[in-house]
Amino acid sequence: MTENSSRNLAIQLRKKRYAAERRFRLYGIISISIALGALCLLIGNMAAKGWSAFMQTYIILEVELPRDGLAPGGKIDIETLREANYVAYLRKSLRDNIPGVTSRRDRRSLYKLISSGATLDLQNRVLADTKLIGSKISIAAVASDDVDQFIKGNITAGSGGKISSKQAAWIKTLSDAGRIEKRFNTNLFSNGDSREPELAGIWGATIGSLLTMFVTVLLSFPLGVAAAIYLEEFARKNRWTDIIEVNINNLAAVPSIVFGLLGLAVFLSFFGLPRSAPLVGGIVLALMTLPTIIIASRAALSAVPPSIREAAIGMGASPMQVVLHHVLPLAFPGILTGTIIGAARALGETAPLLMIGMVAFIVDIPGSITDPATVLPVQIYLWADSPERAFVERTAAATLILLTFLILMNLIAVILRKKFERRW
């Protein structure tokens, strides 16, 4: 009897313990699922919101280019061509397609269907080929952002909305006539920033990012590797090198915005370097990534087995020759991987660049490292702050592009590691 009950007790206890075991394991799985679910939610959210930004609505219009307006007296002159009234030609074509728009107010809201960028397109086409003058050409006019959003179903027509019911009817007429087309959004990839969402692009920010990364890698890679070589191979173990080491580890964990403050106080105010320039942004990000590169390079150097060093010393190599000819080449894949990962982090960094003025509204594509510029993450921040509905999808699209860059860089790092990794 007692034996039986104690046995039952033991079985019950064991059941309880096994249940606890299962629960514990479940908590682990749930945790991982939460983390990965958040990741999927985030990327899926960006993809769902940003996907539509890769397409842009165009209105196909036949535009007459009258000879007497563009080339009065039959003479073709660049100055006249530049100052000709292209808007009027586009608007006329629009009126021809939508009959019965007479009042001033209606006309004005009709003209709002096409973007100001269409005028520039038309002008460029005429300037590129003056033979078009006097003929009727078909042009895909960029639709304004509200039309674009309306076509994509992101906003609805109605009173108080961005699209009036009259405009909606016109859009319907145009689309019934087959004049509304969705095409790949080349503006997004080829333009700089703009206040008009349909004309805003990431090319300026991409170039800015590339210039900034160029400065960052140019500074942080040699300095980081040199510092790592010194600390790992040559420095004597003493108080001084201890301080340097603790300092590097701490620097790696300093909030990035503090580096921005450093850049503002030292490089802008003290040295008088230009604001908003990739030069300063690159220097600040280089200082920020330096600790990462030093730590990664030291790890790669110390992974090279001592036997290599001893063999080289045995053959009569000087300490410098041992390092530069033997240890460094073997450690190089690891160093490169660390550098790419550090550069990827710098590419996604925003906060320190806000401090040094890279947050300005810049339309031009930067041409050198001292031109004012912005970078991709800052562009995302700027667009995220813009009130227009069309900037939401563009922000998400820019995010997708930035993430693609980062994934590519990390993939390269992973491939390098896999290809050159050696186990000693």
Added chain:
Amino acid sequence: MSPFFAAIVLIVLITCGHFLGRRRAIQTANGSRRLLHSLPHYYGLYVTLWTGVPAVILMALWVPLQPYFLDSFLIASLGDKASGLNSDQLGLLLNDIRNVADGNISSRRNDPTIIAAANRLIEWRQLGYAGLLVITLGAAIAGLAIARKRISRTMRARNAVERVFNAVLFIASLIAILTTIGIVLSLLFETIRFFGKVPITEFLFNLSWSPQTAMRADQVASSGTFGAVSLFAGTLLITAIAMIVAVPVGLMSAIYLSEYAPRKIRDILKPALEILAGIPTVVYGFFAALTVAPAIRGWGESIGLDVASESALAAGLVMGIMIIPFVSSLSDDVINAVPQTLRDGSFALGATHSETVRQVIIPAAFPGIVGSVLLAVSRAIGETMIVVMAAGLAANLTINPLEAVTTVTVQIVTLLVGDQEFDSAKTLAAFALGLALFCVTLVLNIIALRTVRKYREKYD
């Protein structure tokens, strides 16, 4: 002629120097390399260094200094037109002259004195660059000649070159120290100036933060208050929410990955988790502001709660997601460092796996886990973009996660982005906040790194 041209000539000279040095060395040894102290290319490098280093240093000094000298010459040449202007007007005038000289559009392009000055400037610039060319090339050639002359059979070229390399490596290792010193000094100077305008007691103990300063003396509400307490409270609130999310999820993920998951699954899941750490913070910020905050607001409204659209909860939740991989990868390392013998001992006594984890591994790894959590806290405190985009701007002393609060980093950004005079208390306040942020994270980091390191030593 431009600095660019001088640089190209210098590169050519340096390359020549290398060949000349090498050839000279082989010559002195009558063609038998065996007799030389060092390998021939070290003699080449020796000459290269002598040619390049002094010339590059001269160039690096000349190019940034030239505009300063030219400006002062210009001011002198403008005479009475420049005297009587204050420094701002003078800067404007110089800028106009520079723009005309560069061929840019300037508002005063028709002023004859400006045009004359611009022409002078162009002439002087040419003169300066010619001087630069002469001086750097002179230095390069002199260096080349001296070095070439020194080459002899017994000269220790390798040792000389290696000494220079060593010095370069040493200087590179100092950059990190210089950065820290730069951060501390720049923050400290501005902070001291800030406390000259605003008493330190107000910064530390005043509960209200409204950093407006007067443009004019007679303005309404011209005096701001700079009490940082509510900012730190807001930062702590958001950090606490982030930690409530990140610590359990990150820790359990680490335990599952290191103790339970089969190797293959672990090899897939671990990099997937690291992706979370690689996503730029601005993306998290956008996600928080666009998706999470409205979702929480909608959910709050559906059960009758009043949720601010920039609630601390949204920012904290998303920040927590961002921090998960930090906690998990650091704790993973720590858990893996617990010796296998402890596990084996526990299993041998009949403990189940979860009992082993809870009663043996976690207590053993506890200091390390605490260290990694502290590092994550420091990360959360210094995080900027998520809170800039998803948290509020107005200071609010509350512990209600559904209200909007602001943080230290948000205030630094809002104080410094936009046009600001550099001396106003508003701008300087950002540096004081930066210094406070730096100190807090520094202390956390030092404690965390110490704990982790001590813990590692225990089991090594």
